[in-house]
Amino acid sequence: MTPxxxxxxxxxxxxxxxxxLPVVCTxxxxxxxxxxxxxxxxxxxxxxxxxxxxxxxxxxxxHSMCLFAEEWLFHSKQRYHGRINEIxxxxxxxxxxxxxxxxxxxxxxxxxxxxxxxxTMALMCAVYLLLKCLGVLGPCPVEISEICEMKKMNVAHxxxxxxxxxxxxxxxPDLQNKVSQYSSTRGKLSSPRLHxxxxxxxxxxxxxxxxxxxxxxxxNLPELERDTAGVRKRxxxxxxxxxxxxxxxxxxxxxxxxPLLTLYQMSHESSAGFGERExxxxxxxxxxxLSQILESSLECRSRYRLVLLNDEHTGDPHYLSRExxxxxxxxxxxxxxxxxxxxxxxxxPVPEEGPIGNINGALCANFPEDPVSSNPxxxxxxxxxxxxxxxxxxxxxxxxxxxxxx
Numbered sequence: 001m002t003p004x005x006x007x008x009x010x011x012x013x014x015x016x017x018x019x020x021l022p023v024v025c026t027x028x029x030x031x032x033x034x035x036x037x038x039x040x041x042x043x044x045x046x047x048x049x050x051x052x053x054x055x056x057x058x059x060x061x062x063h064s065m066c067l068f069a070e071e072w073l074f075h076s077k078q079r080y081h082g083r084i085n086e087i088x089x090x091x092x093x094x095x096x097x098x099x100x101x102x103x104x105x106x107x108x109x110x111x112x113x114x115x116x117x118x119x120t121m122a123l124m125c126a127v128y129l130l131l132k133c134l135g136v137l138g139p140c141p142v143e144i145s146e147i148c149e150m151k152k153m154n155v156a157h158x159x160x161x162x163x164x165x166x167x168x169x170x171x172x173p174d175l176q177n178k179v180s181q182y183s184s185t186r187g188k189l190s191s192p193r194l195h196x197x198x199x200x201x202x203x204x205x206x207x208x209x210x211x212x213x214x215x216x217x218x219x220n221l222p223e224l225e226r227d228t229a230g231v232r233k234r235x236x237x238x239x240x241x242x243x244x245x246x247x248x249x250x251x252x253x254x255x256x257x258x259p260l261l262t263l264y265q266m267s268h269e270s271s272a273g274f275g276e277r278e279x280x281x282x283x284x285x286x287x288x289x290l291s292q293i294l295e296s297s298l299e300c301r302s303r304y305r306l307v308l309l310n311d312e313h314t315g316d317p318h319y320l321s322r323e324x325x326x327x328x329x330x331x332x333x334x335x336x337x338x339x340x341x342x343x344x345x346x347x348x349p350v351p352e353e354g355p356i357g358n359i360n361g362a363l364c365a366n367f368p369e370d371p372v373s374s375n376p377x378x379x380x381x382x383x384x385x386x387x388x389x390x391x392x393x394x395x396x397x398x399x400x401x402x403x404x405x406x
Contacts, residue, residue, distance in 0.1 A: 014284050014308070018146050051113070054106075055121045057099030059128040067091040149285070155266070155274075156285035159259035164293050164300075171224065171236055172300040178221040179253070182240065186219070187251075190328050193305045194238060195254035196290075197320075201311035202264040202283050204256040208241060214321035216242045218251060243321045243328075250328050254307075259286065280311075305331070 038045045068091040071079070080086045113121070131137050139147070148154045172194060179192045197208075208215040218240045225233040243250045260283060266272040267279040274282075287308055294300045307327055309320065316322070 014288050015281070017149070051117060051121055052124075053099070054103060055124040055128075057096065057103060058121075059125050059132075060093075060096045061100050062125070062129060063132055064092045064096055154282060154285055155263070156282040157289050159262060160286050160289040160293060163257065163259045163290065164297075167236070168294065168300060168304070169297070170226065171238070172294075172303040174224055175221075175238070175253070175303055178224070178238070181222050186240075189240065189252055190250040191252045191305070191331050193253070193303055193331070195252055195305045195307055195324065195327065197254060197256045197307050197309060198260065198283065198287055199256075199309040199311060200280055200283055202260040202267070202279055203311075204258070204261050204264065208254070208256075208320060212318050212320035214244050214318050215254075215324070216244075218242045221253065243324050245318070245321055245325050248325070250325055252324070252328060254324065257286070257290075 034049075037048075041048075068087060071087045071091060072084070076082055076084075076087065080090075128137070175194055176192060179189060183189060205211055207217070209217065221238045221240060223235045223237040225235055228234045238253045238255060240251055241254050243252070263274075263279050263282050263286070266274040267276055287306060291306055294304055305327055307323060309323060
């Protein structure tokens, strides 16, 4: 069971990645429209299709030329270091270049249009360029959001990666050792994982007690020190909290996701252009991105718990403790995979010298050690019929952990 499985219905809150449904629908409707146009006038279908393709290609090429002029005249040195090929690749897409090559080939083969057709194509290009200039043909907000998510250009993506690279990547692998040190002297925790709290409104208090009096600070785990970005022995530490509810006491390591402070403060800065609605969307994207990053990390997997907190709980003063306890109880039914322990190295006795050593050597040569008497191993029997029942044998020289199924 993954540690991001929620108890407050995250599936209904966290946005999923967008599917290819708009592309499929657009393609299907386009094919139906082509079929309808062919049924109306099949004689001039190919000619009109060529005219429209010609117009679209020229329109996109002219627009790309305008973009190229802007980048070359005003941004060549600052953005592209004077490299014309990079400017060209940024302004012209591959299908536009291929389309223009096809047009030149058509003109070379003396593909001609009438004056009425040339007039129609010129009018179509003019209308397209004017609509493009006015922003009518620009992408809608959904398309912009999809592009940002696909290209990982959202604020949430950068904050999630920064939180992982600059903190969780080295704190989570060391957390098990810190918890073990704490448990040996202070008692066992209810969960060895780090519980990361993510409120949807991005409002992060300095102390959890400010939101819920049932959550009380207990003490800090042993510190982790490392040299980071020129700072010698920078200290990283996590805090243990006691959570009580209905005469039940729990203890765990928890903290708020500090990058959410950035989102909250950005929403209060007019220059950031970041409203409350955008803030909530970025929090949900932060949750999804961080969970994907941590699940793909072998060092951090199963060492954390993301707790998504709803912002519509103003009437419940103990909402925080209730959510944390539900997550702790949910972890009781999960299966924890302990790391594989390497068997200890066998210590071979030093051979004795003299007649006694010669006798022992002869005995070992004639009666070698039975390999079954070593550490238990997994053994497979020969393939048998499915109707035969397994029979347990215990002929491994009184080794209770070694069993073979005949």
